[in-house]
Amino acid sequence: xxxxxxxxxxxxxxxxxxxxxxxxxxxxxxxxxxxxxxxxxxxxxxxxxxxxxxxxxxxxxxxxxxxxxxxxxxxxxxxxxxxxxxxxxxxxxxxxxxxxxxxxxxxxxxxxxxxxxxxxxxxxxxxxxxxxxxxxxxxxx
Amino acid sequence: xxxxxxxxxxxxxxxxxxxxxxxxxxxxxxxxxxxxxxxxxxxxxxxxxxxxxxxxxxxxxxxxxxxxxxxxxxxxxxxxxxxxxxxxxxxxxxxxxxxxxxxxxxxxxxxxxxxxxxxxxxxxxxxxxxxxxxxxxxxxxxxxxxxxxxxxxxxxxxxxxxxxxxxxxxxxxxxxxxxxxxxxxxxxxxxxxxxxxxxxxxxxxxxxxxxxxxxxxxxxxxxxxxxxxxxxxxxxxxxxxxxxx
Numbered sequence: 001x002x003x004x005x006x007x008x009x010x011x012x013x014x015x016x017x018x019x020x021x022x023x024x025x026x027x028x029x030x031x032x033x034x035x036x037x038x039x040x041x042x043x044x045x046x047x048x049x050x051x052x053x054x055x056x057x058x059x060x061x062x063x064x065x066x067x068x069x070x071x072x073x074x075x076x077x078x079x080x081x082x083x084x085x086x087x088x089x090x091x092x093x094x095x096x097x098x099x100x101x102x103x104x105x106x107x108x109x110x111x112x113x114x115x116x117x118x119x120x121x122x123x124x125x126x127x128x129x130x131x132x133x134x135x136x137x138x139x140x141x
Numbered sequence: 142x143x144x145x146x147x148x149x150x151x152x153x154x155x156x157x158x159x160x161x162x163x164x165x166x167x168x169x170x171x172x173x174x175x176x177x178x179x180x181x182x183x184x185x186x187x188x189x190x191x192x193x194x195x196x197x198x199x200x201x202x203x204x205x206x207x208x209x210x211x212x213x214x215x216x217x218x219x220x221x222x223x224x225x226x227x228x229x230x231x232x233x234x235x236x237x238x239x240x241x242x243x244x245x246x247x248x249x250x251x252x253x254x255x256x257x258x259x260x261x262x263x264x265x266x267x268x269x270x271x272x273x274x275x276x277x278x279x280x281x282x283x284x285x286x287x288x289x290x291x292x293x294x295x296x297x298x299x300x301x302x303x304x305x306x307x308x309x310x311x312x313x314x315x316x317x318x319x320x321x322x323x324x325x326x327x328x329x330x331x332x333x334x335x336x337x338x339x340x341x342x343x344x345x346x347x348x349x350x351x352x353x354x355x356x357x358x359x360x361x362x363x364x365x366x367x368x369x370x371x372x373x374x375x376x377x378x379x380x381x382x383x384x385x386x
Contacts, residue, residue, distance in 0.1 A: 033364055044364060046325045048257070057260065059326040061360035087361050124264050126357060127326070 034091060040105035041089070043079065047111065053133050054114055060104055061126040062087060068123060072116040072132060078107040079128070113137055142189035142231045144209065144239040151184055152209075155216040156343055157240045157248045161207075161232070161300050162223045162370040165322030166363055167253040168301075170332035170352075172219040175339070178347045181210040181217060187235070191228040197221050207232065214246070215345075223370040224300060226377050233303025241311050247280075247343075248308055250301040250317040251335050254292075255324030259331075262321070269321045269334040276308055276315040284316070287341040292319055298377050316342070325371055327363040329356040 033042050044059040060068065062083040069080045086102040113135035121130045146152065160172025175181075186205035196203045206222040218236055240248045254272065256262075262269065272292040275281040281291060297305060301317055308315035318338055322331035333349040340347055352359075 033368055041361075041364070044326050044367060057323070057326075059323075059360065059364075061357040087358075089361065122264075124260055125330075126360070127260050127263070127323070129260055 034089075034099075034101075035105055036091075036099075038103075038105050039099075039101060040103045041087075041101050042106045043081075043104045045106070045108060047108075049112055049134075051134075053131055054110060054112060056108070056130045056132075058106075058128040058130070059126065060123070060128055063104065063123075063126055065123045068121075068128060070119075070121055070128075070130060072114070072119045072130070074113050074116060074135065075110045076107060077110060077130065078105075080105050081128075142187065142191065142235045144185060144187055144235055146185035146209065147183070151213070152211045152216050152243060153214065154244045154246055155211060155214050155240075157216045157218065157236070157243075157245050158251060158339070159218045159236060159249065159300070159304060160251045161218075161220040161229075162366055162373075163252055163299060163301070164255045164324045164374065165253040165320075165326065165328035165331050166367055166370065167320050167322050167328055167331045167335060168251040169219060169221070169366070170327065170329050170359060170363070171251045171335050171339075172217050174332065174349075174352050175336060175345065175347050176210040176217045176219065178351075179215070179345070181212055181215065183208060184211045184216065185209040187218075187232065189228070189231060191225075191231055193222060195222060216243075216245075221366070223366070223373040225373055226299070229300040229377070230303050233300045234307050237304060237307035237311055237313055237315075241313050245313065248304065248313050248315045249339070249343075250304045250315070251332075251339075252297075252301045252317065252319050253322035253324075253328070253331055254295070254319045256321035257324075259321060259323050259328070263330070269328075269331040271321075271334050271338045272319045273338070274305065274317040274319070276305070276313075280314060280316055284338070284342060287338065289318075289338050289341075292317070299374075325367070327360045327367050329353070329359045 046057045048055045060081050063081045067082040071078045081104045086100045088098050088100050091099050114132040119132040160168030162169050187207040195206050207220040210217045273284040273289045274292040318335050320331035320335045322328040333352045336349050
């Protein structure tokens with residue numbers, strides 16, 4: 001079927017809008033899970049804030065304890081962990097491409113101020129738990 | 142919404158196992174693993190306007206994202222896409238209706254209970270605890286005899302809640318198995334624990350050794366589904382009242 005110029009323009013406009021929505025949806029999912037500049041996976045994590053301490057669980061499958069580096073600041077935490085072996089992951093939306101990753105990296109802004117000098121960490125089966133006492137100010141609030 | 146079978150004579154009086162994305166992806170991982178180990182063929186799919194316009198491709202073959210695998214007296218309904226609240230309700234209702242028409246012996250939902258102490262339990266060498274919610278005393282006694290504790294107090298939300306409610310309404314024998322799991326990470330260990338309970342209940346004979354071995358790979362592969370599922374779980378929790386004890 002042949003479209004006239006006006007119908008062609010309208011169809012192209014709809015296509016552009018759909019592509020833009022899809023790109024936004026997939027790129028936001030990609031940016032949440034992958035750091036393509038650092039060629040790293042961003043690990044899943046969970047934060048719990050108690051009365052006296054903050055706990056953060058970070059999922060690091062494929063990682064051993066000796067290859068994990070954690071830096072804790074007053075309100076930010078960063079994690080850098082090398083995997084035992086590289087993994088190939090499909091990245092993308094409609095057309096997915098295989099990318100190889102060999103590390104996790106993530107910087108997490110903490111919801112409250114903490115006392116970084118007293119942070120403790122342990123890892124079991126690739127799940128890292130970091131416990132950090134709240135800063136005095138955060139406890140008083 | 143409708144469940145469509147490719148050949149309705151292939152599945153008869155089935156035990157129906159349902160696994161959809163939720164906390165820990167326990168249901169999805171367990172359902173998928175059971176289907177793979179038992180080499181169950183694709184038997185049908187779920188059709189609905191509520192399902193996103195998505196086709197999943199595996200080994201160059203297209204598949205509906207929510208589909209049935211099964212043969213004879215076993216059917217597994219699994220989803221590879223997270224279920225927004227409205228879809229969760231419709232799917233749960235349709236699954237029970239279909240199970241009834243197939244004279245299903247038992248409808249089983251596989252899900253999880255978010256458990257903050259999951260890591261501590263793993264450090265102590267404990268396997269995840271599995272709880273059971275049975276629709277009648279016969280089923281309740283059966284799971285107790287197999288060493289599974291009852292789910293005493295709490296709340297279900299989403300597809301599994303609808304499965305229980307609709308089963309009560311239509312008189313469909315129903316069992317919900319809940320494994321203590323990491324709430325926000327894929328948890329193959331919890332899925333393995335549920336499968337062991339199913340082995341005792343239904344005599345499936347599914348060996349979970351490979352599931353445990355592949356645990357790291359599964360956790361990496363399912364990160365994206367877990368991240369999207371978390372978004373849906375947040376929406377459902379926003380509309381759920383607190384439980385007063």
